Amino acid sequence: MQTLEYASGRTVDLFDDAAGPTVLMWHGAQTDARTAMRPLAELVAGHGLVVVVPDWDSHADDRGRGDLLRSVEFARQRADGLILVGWSLGAAAAAGLAIHARRFNVPVTHTVCLAGAFMARDPITAAQLPTELPAQRTPFTLLHGSADDVVP
Structure with missing residues (x-):
């Protein structure tokens, strides 16, 4: 693992010992919490994927939009297509980017949302996520526990 700067003052953990697909992994509604994602990363x-885990600030004036989009550009330097993985508010951002991938010209190959905070506004578009996903060819996986009392 290397810790690099993906934008001025913004750091990212990069696991790039493999030549496999690139996974962009976003933490939840915190500031600079990439280390919370380290065990999963x-x-x-360890399964042969390149993993990019950036810090981002969900409390910034833009709700983290700038950090998230800059981390996408950083990750895209390593791959043509991205697998998005997000936890909590990071999952809302991943879902929003997957839904609007064409608008942002981001080639998303799969999206995985872990305990997604879907009642929150998507930090990238600042819009409420739809209650139903539009038909897409890109796989979308939602993992959520039934006993979660934080994100119902």
Whole structure:
């Protein structure tokens, strides 16, 4: 693992010992919490995937939009297509980007949302996520526990 700067003052953990697909992994509604994702990132990287885990600030004036989009550009330097993985508010951002991938010209190959905070506005578009996903050819996986009392 290397820790690099993906934008001025913004850091990213990069697991790039493999030549597999690139996974962009976003933490939840916190500031600079990439280390919370490290165990999952190490597990995924151990299966031959490149993993990019950026810090981002969900409390910024733009709700983290700038950080998230800059992290997308950083990750795209390593792959043509991205697998998006988000946890909590990061899942809302991943879902929003997947839904609007054409608008942002981002080639998304799969989206995985972990305990998604879908009642929150998507930090990238600042819009409420739809209650139903439009038909897409890109796989979308939602993982959520029935006993979660934080994100119902």
